[in-house]
Amino acid sequence: MAALEAGLAGELDEVAKIMKQIRSEDEACRIAAAREIRRLTKTSSRNRRQFAGAVVPLVSMLRSLNSDSGEAAILALVNLAVKDERNKIKIVEAGALVPLVHFLQSSDSTLQEYATAAVLTLSASFPNRPAISTSGALPLLIKILVDGNPQAKIDALTALYNLSTIPENLTIILPLHPVPTLLCLLRNCRKSSKITEKCSALLELLVNFEEGRAALTAAEGGVLTIVEVLEEGSLRSREHAVGALLALCESDQSRYRDVILKEGAIPGLLQLTIQGTPKSQVKAHLLLQLLRSSRCIRSELQTGTFDSIVCNIVSNMDGGEQMGKAKKMLADMIKVSMEQSLRHLQQRAFVGRTQNGSSK
Numbered sequence: 001m002a003a004l005e006a007g008l009a010g011e012l013d014e015v016a017k018i019m020k021q022i023r024s025e026d027e028a029c030r031i032a033a034a035r036e037i038r039r040l041t042k043t044s045s046r047n048r049r050q051f052a053g054a055v056v057p058l059v060s061m062l063r064s065l066n067s068d069s070g071e072a073a074i075l076a077l078v079n080l081a082v083k084d085e086r087n088k089i090k091i092v093e094a095g096a097l098v099p100l101v102h103f104l105q106s107s108d109s110t111l112q113e114y115a116t117a118a119v120l121t122l123s124a125s126f127p128n129r130p131a132i133s134t135s136g137a138l139p140l141l142i143k144i145l146v147d148g149n150p151q152a153k154i155d156a157l158t159a160l161y162n163l164s165t166i167p168e169n170l171t172i173i174l175p176l177h178p179v180p181t182l183l184c185l186l187r188n189c190r191k192s193s194k195i196t197e198k199c200s201a202l203l204e205l206l207v208n209f210e211e212g213r214a215a216l217t218a219a220e221g222g223v224l225t226i227v228e229v230l231e232e233g234s235l236r237s238r239e240h241a242v243g244a245l246l247a248l249c250e251s252d253q254s255r256y257r258d259v260i261l262k263e264g265a266i267p268g269l270l271q272l273t274i275q276g277t278p279k280s281q282v283k284a285h286l287l288l289q290l291l292r293s294s295r296c297i298r299s300e301l302q303t304g305t306f307d308s309i310v311c312n313i314v315s316n317m318d319g320g321e322q323m324g325k326a327k328k329m330l331a332d333m334i335k336v337s338m339e340q341s342l343r344h345l346q347q348r349a350f351v352g353r354t355q356n357g358s359s360k
Contacts, residue, residue, distance in 0.1 A: 015050050022057045027069060030061055034072035041079040048084045055080065055090050062099035067111060070103060074114045081121045088125040096122070097135040104140040113152040116144055120155040123162040132159075133169050142176040145185075154195060157185065161198040164205055171209075179206060179215035183225050191232035200229050200240035207247045216248070217256070223248075223263045230268035239280035242272055246287045253290055261291060 018040075021033035037054055040047045054076070061073035077096065081088045096118070103115030119137055122128050137159075144156040160178075163169050182199045189195045203226070206212035216222045229241040245265060248256040269291075272284035 018051070019053060022054050027064070027066060030057070031066075031069055031072045034058060034061060034069075034076040038072070038076040038079050041076070041082075045083060048080050048082075048087060051080060052084075052087055052090065055087065056094050059091065059094040059096045059099070062096060062103075067108065070099070071111060071114060074100070074103065074111075074118050078114070078118050078121050081118075085125055088122050089127055092122055092125075092128045092131050097131060097137070101136050101140065104137060104144065109149045109152070112144065113149055113155070116141070116148065116152045116155040116159065120159040120162070123159045126165075129163055129166055133163055133166055133172075138163065138169060138172050139176055142173065142178055142181075145178065146181050153185070157195065157198050157202075161202060164202055170205055174206060174209055174211050177215065179203065179212060179222075180219050182206075183216070183219050183222055186225050186229060187221075191229055191237065192234045196229060196233055196237045197240070200226070200233065200237045200244065204240040204243040204247065207244050210251070213248055213251060213256075216244075217259060223259055227260075227263045227265045227268060230265060230272070235277050235280070238268070238272060239277050239283070242269065242276070242280050242283045242287060246283050246290075249287055249290045257291055260287075266291070 018033050018036050021029050022037065024030055024033070033054075037051050037058070041051055058073045058077050058080075061069050062077075064070055064073075077091055081091055100115050100118055100122075103111050104119065106112045106115065119132060119141070123132050141156040141160050141163075144152050145160065148156060160173065164173070182203055186196060186199045186203075189199075203212075203216065207216055216226070223245075226241050226244050229237050230245070231238075233241060245260055249260060265287075269284045269288055272280045273288070274281075276284060
């Protein structure tokens with residue numbers, strides 16, 4: 001017991017010493033204290049509570065023109081905020097957003113990356129999101145998403161994903177033309193990754209606006225990229241992908257139905273009716289209902305039993321025998337549709353090569 005008490009006393013003495021240093025008039029002393037706070041709060045929720053009083057002096061350090069001071073303060077604040085809701089709110093209330101927005105514009109990619117990580121961490125708190133949204137951070141996060149370093153891009157994407165829960169933010173984000181960048185990220189990352197989940201979630205929200213739909217369909221391979229997520233993504237990503245396609249088709253069936261069909265969406269939609277989340281199953285069924293009214297789908301699938309197959313897949317899911325029959329029909333349908341889709345994609349690629357060759 002005596003040893004435990006001695007250990008606690010020593011710990012409190014260390015905290016008090018660092019808190020004194022972080023309030024020092026000497027800049028080098030403050031930087032050393034900030035670095036120590038960062039180290040001690042990296043994995044310890046207890047230390048995050050003990051050093052909560054350092055938030056205000058750390059925010060003051062953010063305003064320093066010294067990049068070393070700013071960097072040390074940002075990293076300490078990030079660790080104080082991780083998994084600590086009270087500290088997140090306290091940091092914003094202490095006025096951290098103004099200097100952080102300044103660092104988001106830094107030509108120093110490292111400082112910009114750290115500031116992006118800080119905004120991301122603070123945006124995880126719902127009460128902070130309105131203040132971040134009005135701080136001027138949104139356009140800068142989009143810019144970082146386009147030309148930041150790899151880690152900054154990922155953090156900017158996640159911060160934008162968090163801030164998209166405020167509907168008004170979407171009307172700020174859309175004019176900044178994020179759709180091509182989101183599609184590029186989708187093409188270049190693993191379809192099962194968290195990056196794909198956040199990209200597809202943002203795209204689902206953005207295509208609820210005409211400007212978002214126009215940007216998606218105008219981008220080369222835009223709808224095809226969504227279809228690839230529909231087929232290869234995680235369950236959550238596939239849910240967002242089918243939501244995006246459904247939003248397209250519901251907004252204007254005659255305009256978008258054939259576009260979706262031509263990119264080979266049917267196999268992924270049929271798979272989702274059995275293997276998707278409850279939400280994606282409903283969305284896939286609704287989209288299939290919209291697509292099946294097209295003459296194109298009947299000729300593309302080369303079958304007169306599409307309605308009965310979809311009906312069986314969606315409604316006859318009780319009992320092992322019925323499940324087996326539904327899966328067998330699904331497999332047959334997917335095989336036929338995939339063959340048709342592959343031929344279409346090959347034909348499109350051949351036409352593209354021919355056009356490129358003639359233009360030389």
